[in-house]
Amino acid sequence: xxxxxxxxxxxxxxxxxxxxxxxxxxxxxxxxxxxxxxxxxxxxxxxxxxxxxxxxxxxxxxxxxxxxxxxxxxxxxxxxxxxxxxxxxxxxxxxxxxxxxxxxxxxxxxxxxxxxxxxxxxxxxxxxxxxxxxxxxxxxxxxxxxxxxxxxxxxxxxxxxxxxxxxxxxxxxxxxxxxxxxxxxxxxxxxxxxxxxxxxxxxxxxxxxxxxxxxxxxxxxxxxxxxxxxxxxxxxxxxxxxxxxxxxxxxxxxxxxxxxxxx
Amino acid sequence: xxxxxxxxxxxxxxxxxxxxxxxxxxxxxxxxxxxxxxxxxxxxxxxxxxxxxxxxxxxxxxxxxxxxxxxxxxxxxxxxxxxxxxxxxxxxxxxxxxxxxxxxxxxxxxxxxxxxxxxxxxxxxxxxxxxxxxxxxxxxxxxxxxxxxxxxxxxxxxxxxxxxxxxxxxxxxxxxxxxxxxxxxxxxxxxxxxxxxxxxxxxxxxxxxxxxxxxxxxxxxxxxxxxxxxxxxxxxxxxxxxxxxxxxxxxxxxxxxxxxxxxxxxxxxxx
Numbered sequence: 001x002x003x004x005x006x007x008x009x010x011x012x013x014x015x016x017x018x019x020x021x022x023x024x025x026x027x028x029x030x031x032x033x034x035x036x037x038x039x040x041x042x043x044x045x046x047x048x049x050x051x052x053x054x055x056x057x058x059x060x061x062x063x064x065x066x067x068x069x070x071x072x073x074x075x076x077x078x079x080x081x082x083x084x085x086x087x088x089x090x091x092x093x094x095x096x097x098x099x100x101x102x103x104x105x106x107x108x109x110x111x112x113x114x115x116x117x118x119x120x121x122x123x124x125x126x127x128x129x130x131x132x133x134x135x136x137x138x139x140x141x142x143x144x145x146x147x148x149x150x151x152x153x154x155x156x157x158x159x160x161x162x163x164x165x166x167x168x169x170x171x172x173x174x175x176x177x178x179x180x181x182x183x184x185x186x187x188x189x190x191x192x193x194x195x196x197x198x199x200x201x202x203x204x205x206x207x208x209x210x211x212x213x214x215x216x217x218x219x220x221x222x223x224x225x226x227x228x229x230x231x232x233x234x235x236x237x238x239x240x241x242x243x244x245x246x247x248x249x250x251x252x253x254x255x256x257x258x259x260x261x262x263x
Numbered sequence: 264x265x266x267x268x269x270x271x272x273x274x275x276x277x278x279x280x281x282x283x284x285x286x287x288x289x290x291x292x293x294x295x296x297x298x299x300x301x302x303x304x305x306x307x308x309x310x311x312x313x314x315x316x317x318x319x320x321x322x323x324x325x326x327x328x329x330x331x332x333x334x335x336x337x338x339x340x341x342x343x344x345x346x347x348x349x350x351x352x353x354x355x356x357x358x359x360x361x362x363x364x365x366x367x368x369x370x371x372x373x374x375x376x377x378x379x380x381x382x383x384x385x386x387x388x389x390x391x392x393x394x395x396x397x398x399x400x401x402x403x404x405x406x407x408x409x410x411x412x413x414x415x416x417x418x419x420x421x422x423x424x425x426x427x428x429x430x431x432x433x434x435x436x437x438x439x440x441x442x443x444x445x446x447x448x449x450x451x452x453x454x455x456x457x458x459x460x461x462x463x464x465x466x467x468x469x470x471x472x473x474x475x476x477x478x479x480x481x482x483x484x485x486x487x488x489x490x491x492x493x494x495x496x497x498x499x500x501x502x503x504x505x506x507x508x509x510x511x512x513x514x515x516x517x518x519x520x521x522x523x524x525x526x527x528x529x530x531x532x533x534x
Binding site for chain 2: 030032044068143144145146148149150151152153154158159160161162163164205206207208209210211212214254259
């Protein structure tokens with residue numbers, strides 16, 4: 001299966017996405033903002049379909065909307081966190097607009113399916129480079145802000161007293177999460193963003209008491225799930241998104257069982 | 264030089280004047296209990312000292328320097344926070360996040376920061392459970408970790424916001440003993456806010472009593488008296504001492520006669 005170009009591209013794309021999602025997801029779950037990641041996927045769907053309708057690239061349309069949406073959620077901060085109904089409504093409306101834009105497509109259901117559930121086997125070399133670039137930006141930005149972000153997460157009052165701008169940090173971080181979401185959509189689609197962004201990170205946070213090991217395990221699990229998922233898809237001819245979500249769910253359940261037994 | 268100096272300070276929060284025209288100075292190496300009911304301004308005062316609330320008039324100085332965010336001499340322990348009960352990171356990782364956490368870059372501690380973390384874990388006597396998940400600890404143990412965070416960087420003024428909230432009398436006494444011991448050993452100034460004066464009686468050097476938008480600072484015997492508190496609240500208050508405990512009483516009748524709503528009476532009855 002490694003002989004085919006599309007499989008090589010698929011494995012590379014899975015690895016790139018897993019790297020970005022595992023890293024960003026660790027902080028997302030630690031900050032208890034995993035629902036925001038889910039929300040960004042849905043909002044991005046409207047961005048991607050809207051961009052196609054306007055004759056633009058769906059990838060950049062998706063990215064623009066998820067990054068802007070992330071920054072906006074960060075700016076609204078706690079006021080938003082307490083209003084799950086409002087967030088849910090925004091999600092639903094965004095998804096509704098996505099459906100409307102889709103309705104105007106002439107290309108049929110193929111593109112919609114790829115956006116909703118991902119299409120890792122359809123990644124070409126140009127897309128791969130674009131994804132690698134975004135992943136690099138994502139990791140570099142995270143590396144730059146990791147220390148302050150961790151402080152703001154575990155001791156927000158103290159961090160604020162020492163001069164940290166909590167709102168700006170939250171905006172920057174959720175914008176970064178927007179980049180990771182846009183990447184994840186290429187592999188698992190908007191509906192299954194949770195599987196790579198939240199699943200591995202949540203499992204790692206259950207198992208590891210140290211930041212460094214948890215962060216590494218989150219990336220490792222995301223990578224293993226994405227790569228094994230793609231391989232299993234090749235062997236079984238079932239969708240890779242199914243395998244990745246099944247592996248993600250399985251790993252999380254395993255982590256819950258292990259941590260419950262320790263306690 | 265005073266550890267903390269307030270000159271003509273008025274603090275407003277959301278259009279409401281919380282504290283009016285405060286003038287007070289706290290000396291170095293003093294253990295101060297900050298007393299007052301809900302909404303008396305204990306937290307607002309601490310946030311002003313941290314530079315998080317700007318005084319609408321007057322100025323605040325900490326060890327001779329203006330009170331600003333990032334003042335190196337100040338350590339701060341906020342009120343206990345929900346959300347830590349699910350945290351699987353170790354106490355050590357929790358504390359380490361605050362060691363030099365304000366800088367940019369990857370979240371990796373250097374040797375000096377790790378040593379500081381080990382030092383504060385020793386200070387609060389949390390060595391036995393520092394490597395267990397924070398969520399698996401008791402409320403009292405979690406609180407010690409937060410106190411350890413506040414001690415990072417060797418502060419000379421420690422602000423502790425309601426450290427006794429949610430603790431049983433046994434743990435309250437242990438917390439007071441610990442903080443009093445640290446305060447003496449390190450020679451630092453401590454502002455310790457609380458609802459109830461009695462658990463703190465033996466430990467305090469001074470009490471800063473907030474009420475009715477005003478403040479009174481001095482020893483317990485000077486401040487917690489009928490005349491002083493009556494002036495503070497602008498209504499008759501009686502102080503009763505019995506069996507080594509102090510009760511501040513504004514009788515129901517008095518409060519009712521002055522048209523003070525029942526919800527406001529609570530603070531008149533308790534210290």
